[in-house]
Amino acid sequence: MKPELWEQPIFFARNRVSRVYRGGLLFSNFLGDAKEDGFYPEEWIASNVRALNSGHTDPLEGISRTEESGIPFSKLLSETPEKYLGNRQDIGVLVKFLDSAIRLPMQVHPTREFAQKNFHSSYGKAEAWLILETRKDACIYFGFSRSVSRQEFEAAVLQSATDKNCMTQFVNRIPVQPGDIFFVPAGVIHAIGAGCLLLEAQEPTDFTIQPEEWCGDYHLNTQEMYLGLSPNTALDCFDFSRYGQSVAAAGKKVPVTLQETAGTRHERLIGADDTPCFRMERYILTGGTAPLDHPAGIYIITHGSGTITGSNYKRPVGRGNYFFLPAHAAEHFTIQGNLELICCVGG
Incomplete structure (x- = not known):
């Protein structure tokens, strides 16, 4: 189906x-x-x-x-x-x-x-x-x-x-x-x-x-x-x-590192200290993996390439690609590769 x-x-x-x-x-x-x-x-x-x-x-x-x-x-x-x-x-x-x-x-x-x-x-x-x-x-x-x-x-x-x-x-x-x-x-x-x-x-x-x-x-x-x-x-x-x-x-503004693990850095670019209106975050992957976990988030790949993976789902992505993550799909997908991924979410 x-x-x-x-x-x-x-x-x-x-x-x-x-x-x-x-x-x-x-x-x-x-x-x-x-x-x-x-x-x-x-x-x-x-x-x-x-x-x-x-x-x-x-x-x-x-x-x-x-x-x-x-x-x-x-x-x-x-x-x-x-x-x-x-x-x-x-x-x-x-x-x-x-x-x-x-x-x-x-x-x-x-x-x-x-x-x-x-x-x-x-x-x-x-x-x-x-x-x-x-x-x-x-x-x-x-x-x-x-x-x-x-x-x-x-x-x-x-x-x-x-x-x-x-x-x-x-x-x-x-x-x-x-x-x-x-x-x-x-x-x-x-x-x-x-x-x-x-x-x-x-x-x-x-x-x-x-x-x-x-x-x-x-x-x-x-x-x-x-x-x-x-x-x-x-x-x-x-x-x-x-x-x-x-x-x-x-x-x-200067990026603030929120979390860093092997191959993955998660940064805040614009956050609540800047504005209540929206936030902008960045994931820098060097062979690592990041969860797609922001409901109703807009994601943009600005550099590099990788793959989105989920249950019975796999899609390659690269620079310039973008997508919307429905709330129902949040936390069910990950992205892997060597890339920079921006996520924008409303306040």
Whole structure:
């Protein structure tokens, strides 16, 4: 008898998502895609979140489909939630591969309180980044570099119509390299710079306030800048009290070893001390074995290769593969090999 989907790890069809910025060239090494930039610079991983793209009407845009049957992930979760989620209400996290060929607009994401009030959502958009690969001079922008008044910032918003880089003068520029980890709290100004391939974990929304008028050569419309809010309300999202090098320093995280045995190291990358919203862990296997024991966890192989094993189940996996572990399947499978495995779980 063929097993039910919720009895095994669930793999998905590819899920490149449209954005107004160019990127994706670095996906070639991780996902085997053509080595070129385009307007599908994000891969949404085991996603149950709809992408918010101005003018797009597909209700399933951004939502993953299962590998063989093409069933929307949202449909699976709604039909038998207890099998997939256990005692959770939802997955609680959105995970992406993202490769930027250009600097993205200076932006901010809402706190849960702001999102509840203005978008009727229980989730804001705190997020974390694991840098996977870079191009030359790759960087991010993180936090105001000095005290910036709201009046000065509003003037910069207007100036950005003719000076695309005016906001970079008051935001910390941080060079990055593979392996760097950052946590970006809601309310903190930031932008991904050109040349970053990263794995992003975040609260499960697509809420971005980006008051710069340009994204590269693309002129943003007001919906894309302010998500239907008035500019005055949207700018309330920015926390002007956080500035200086200390903000950037606090955002950079160092892995914490949770357990180490022969051939296996288990690390915490983002945990409860950083945010209650989600957590991110890593397993580094050098011939070792790790249990797949996080119910409703999203797993991503970022380096190497190995094999998932369970009762009457064996599947080879390698860099760029990802899967969702239904709650019903937790603790029934292991992974072995020489690889790095990231697990993201909602808070």
